[in-house]
Amino acid sequence: xxxxxICLLLGSLACSPKSTNEENALATISDPEIxxxxxxxxxxxxxxxxxxxxxxxxGLGKLIPPLRDSDYFKASIHRSVWIMRHGQKGExxxxxEIYNQAMPANPNLKPLEIAQxxxxxxxxxxxxxxxxxxxxxxxxxxxxxxx
Ligand code: HEC
Numbered sequence: 596x597x598x599x600x601i602c603l604l605l606g607s608l609a610c611s612p613k614s615t616n617e618e619n620a621l622a623t624i625s626d627p628e629i630x631x632x633x634x635x636x637x638x639x640x641x642x643x644x645x646x647x648x649x650x651x652x653x654g655l656g657k658l659i660p661p662l663r664d665s666d667y668f669k670a671s672i673h674r675s676v677w678i679m680r681h682g683q684k685g686e687x688x689x690x691x692e693i694y695n696q697a698m699p700a701n702p703n704l705k706p707l708e709i710a711q712x713x714x715x716x717x718x719x720x721x722x723x724x725x726x727x728x729x730x731x732x733x734x735x736x737x738x739x740x741x742x
Contacts, residue, residue, distance in 0.1 A: 620719035629718050629726055636715025639708055643701060652720060658696055660689040663720040672717060672724065674740040676732055679709050687742075706732040 621637060624630050641650055644662075648654055652663030662668045667689040668675055682700035686693055704712075706729040713732065717724035 620715075624718050626725075629714060632711045632714035632726055633718055635708075636711035636713070639704075639712050640715055643704065644712070647698070652716070657692065657694070660687065660692070660694045662716055665689050668716075669722070671740060672713065672727060672731075673735045674742065675716075676709055676713055676727075676735040677740050679712060680704060680736055705729075706736070 621630070621633055624633055647659045648662050649659075652661060654661035660667065667687060678698065679701055682698045684697040686695045688694075709732045710727050710729040713727040714725075716722075717727060
């Protein structure tokens with residue numbers, strides 16, 4: 596009887612997912628309209644941003660700030676949209692840590708693509724900001740936000 600229990604336990608361990616990095620953040624989105632943007636946004640994020648900010652959004656030590664659970668990121672969609680297009684340099688304070696490395700600009704990202712990345716990032720990891728449309732992005736890019 597005891598041996599059977601141990602086998603069952605081992606069996607369920609062997610079946611459990613190996614790494615939490617493989618989580619699918621999209622699984623937490625239920626609205627189909629948001630999902631349309633976010634599916635594209637995830638692909639773009641992983642191509643344009645994931646190398647630095649990491650696919651799980653946690654950043655890289657003292658070099659690259661996190662986007663996930665980031666007070667700086669949550670504070671302003673306008674500013675994040677601006678940074679995606681224009682990059683960012685100079686000291687910033689994220690979750691109490693100082694970061695000071697340059698992020699390159701993305702002059703080729705179209706408003707729709709920035710909208711898709713933003714909608715993805717602002718509707719996962721516990722956030723729920725709804726669709727950020729390309730006309731929202733165009734509006735945000737017309738006026739430099741406060742930093
Ligand atoms: C080459 C590495 C690199 C890439 C690629 C990159 N970033 Fe960054 N990003 C940084 C660094 C470094 C900073 C901090 C800049 C500073 O210290 O002033 C930053 C800052 C930010 C910030 C503000 C800080 C925060 O934590 O909220 C946002 C938002 C952001 N990046 C989003 C993005 C998005 C979205 C993409 C993809 C379109 C992207 N970044 C691509 C390196 C990168």
